[in-house]
Every structure is written in C-alpha cells, then in structure tokens.
Amino acid sequence: MPTKRSSSSTVDTHDETKPKAAERIRRTARELFYREGIRAIGVEEIVSRAGVTKPSLYRSYASKxxxxxxxxxxxxxxxxxxxxxxxxxxxxxxxxxxxxxxxxxxxxxxxxxxxxxxxxxxxxxxxxxxxxxxxxxxxxxxxxxxxxxxxxxxxxxxxxxxxxxxxxxxxxxxxxxxxxxxxxxxxxxxxxxxxxxxxxxxx
Structure with a gap:
C-alpha cells in the first residue's frame, strides 16, 4: 500500500506541474516571439526565460x-x-x-x-x-x-x-x-x- 500511495503521489505532482510549465513556456514564447521575432529566438532562450527544461518544452510541443x-x-x-x-x-x-x-x-x-x-x-x-x-x-x-x-x-x-x-x-x-x-x-x-x-x- 505505501508503494502504491507513493506512485500515485508522484503522478499527481507531475500532472499538476506539467500544465504550469507549459503555460510558462507559452507565455514566454508569446512575449519573445512578438518582441524579437520567431526566427531570432531559440529554444534555449525560451526555456531559460520560462524557468523550465527542454524536456518540459518537448513534452508539450513537438518542435519550435x-x-x-x-x-x-x-x-x-x-x-x-x-x-x-x-x-x-x-x-x-x-x-x-x-x-x-x-x-x-x-x-x-x-x-x-x-x-x-x-x-x-x-x-x-x-x-x-x-x-x-x-x-x-x-x-x-x-x-x-x-x-x-x-x-x-x-x-x-x-x-x-x-x-x-x-x-x-x-x-x-x-x-x-x-x-x-x-x-x-x-x-x-x-x-x-x-x-x-x-x-x-x-x-
């Protein structure tokens, strides 16, 4: 039972944080793309400004x-x-x-x-x-x-x-x-x- 509760807790935490990371990515991209242009902004800058990792971005979006x-x-x-x-x-x-x-x-x-x-x-x-x-x-x-x-x-x-x-x-x-x-x-x-x-x- 303890193992099952721990597994469930981990899944719940991931599910709660994923939308937050995706929203930060989306908001950051919107600001940077509009101000600087899409081509001028790389994935590294987006994830850095959004405070997330590259895997977080690619879980939500297949590509830039x-x-x-x-x-x-x-x-x-x-x-x-x-x-x-x-x-x-x-x-x-x-x-x-x-x-x-x-x-x-x-x-x-x-x-x-x-x-x-x-x-x-x-x-x-x-x-x-x-x-x-x-x-x-x-x-x-x-x-x-x-x-x-x-x-x-x-x-x-x-x-x-x-x-x-x-x-x-x-x-x-x-x-x-x-x-x-x-x-x-x-x-x-x-x-x-x-x-x-x-x-x-x-x-």
Missing amino acids: DDLAAEYLRDYEMAFWSVFEAGAEAHPGDARAQLMFYIERLAQRATQASYRGCGLTNAVVEYPGDDHPARKVAQTHKRKLRARLAEMSAAMGAKEPEVLADGLLLLLEGTYASGQLFGRQGPARSLVAVAEQLINASLR
Missing part, C-alpha cells in the same frame, strides 16, 4: 515550429477579441464597429513598443507556404479579408470587396509603418484616411 504555430493561434484569438469589441459597443452599426478597432489601432501603432501584427510578421519571416506558423497566419488573413467584406457590405459600399481590400491594405500598412515611424508616423492619420476611404465607397 509547433510552438510558433501555437503562439500565432493565441495571437489570433486575442486579435479577434480586440477586433470584434466594437460589436458590443455599437450593435448593428458595422461602420462604428470597424472604426472602434481602427481608432484603437491608431493609438497602439504610435507607441514605442509597437511591433505590428504578429501574424503579418510571421508571413514575412516564413516565405514558404509549408511552415506551420505561416499557415496559421495565412488562414487568419483570409478570414480578416472576408470579415472586412462583410462589414463593407453592411455599410452599404458600392463594391464591398474593393472597399474591403482597401481597408486591408490600410491596416497592413499601419502594422508595418507603426514600427518604422512611431508617434509621428502615418498611423496618426489612420482614422482620417479610413473615414475618407469609407465615405468614397458608399452608395
């Missing part, structure tokens, strides 16, 4: 590529939470919902710590279509383009797909230029440009 893909799935969930926040603030008003996001993006993109969109950055880092991280990013961007088309149609745009493409180009430009110019960059004009683009596209 899988961890990078998981980081982007987490990033995408956070993105949609922010992007769709306007729906609660402005129910039934697609234009106000979109501008709710754009106004907040303009604020974030002029901050010194801004590193753009993690999903866009991943596409730049991994040009090959077969990388797990790029696949997550590509799928997300297609969803965003489709969502913008839905919102453009709801606004009454003459050509919803054209407006959606214009808005997507505007957003992607902001993600990139925010990192280049900071507070005095083009992102400070994002709201005004978006309004003009939408106004010009309405019936």
Whole structure:
C-alpha cells in the first residue's frame, strides 16, 4: 500500500506541474516571439526565460515550429477579441464597429513598443507556404479579408470587396509603418484616411 500511495503521489505532482510549465513556456514564447521575432529566438532562450527544461518544452510541443504555430493561434484569438469589441459597443452599426478597432489601432501603432501584427510578421519571416506558423497566419488573413467584406457590405459600399481590400491594405500598412515611424508616423492619420476611404465607397 505505501508503494502504491507513493506512485500515485508522484503522478499527481507531475500532472499538476506539467500544465504550469507549459503555460510558462507559452507565455514566454508569446512575449519573445512578438518582441524579437520567431526566427531570432531559440529554444534555449525560451526555456531559460520560462524557468523550465527542454524536456518540459518537448513534452508539450513537438518542435519550435509547433510552438510558433501555437503562439500565432493565441495571437489570433486575442486579435479577434480586440477586433470584434466594437460589436458590443455599437450593435448593428458595422461602420462604428470597424472604426472602434481602427481608432484603437491608431493609438497602439504610435507607441514605442509597437511591433505590428504578429501574424503579418510571421508571413514575412516564413516565405514558404509549408511552415506551420505561416499557415496559421495565412488562414487568419483570409478570414480578416472576408470579415472586412462583410462589414463593407453592411455599410452599404458600392463594391464591398474593393472597399474591403482597401481597408486591408490600410491596416497592413499601419502594422508595418507603426514600427518604422512611431508617434509621428502615418498611423496618426489612420482614422482620417479610413473615414475618407469609407465615405468614397458608399452608395
């Protein structure tokens, strides 16, 4: 009986600590990948910063590529939470919902710590279509383009797909230029440009 209790206790302890280690790895990777880029960060730095061992990482993720893909799935969930926040603030008003996001993006993109969109950055880092991280990013961007088309149609745009493409180009430009110019960059004009683009596209 004592032997059985000891074995059970060991298993329980392992099961309790494993999720904690996995969460530390996930949180650390998210911070480092966003700030420094996925390629620039190695497994050694992640486990060191997270305070875990390499075996702990590989118990949860088969490879760094899988961890990078998981980081982007987490990033995408956070993105949609922010992007769709306007729906609660402005129910039934697609234009106000979109501008709710754009106004907040303009604020974030002029901050010194801004590193753009993690999903866009991943596409730049991994040009090959077969990388797990790029696949997550590509799928997300297609969803965003489709969502913008839905919102453009709801606004009454003459050509919803054209407006959606214009808005997507505007957003992607902001993600990139925010990192280049900071507070005095083009992102400070994002709201005004978006309004003009939408106004010009309405019936």
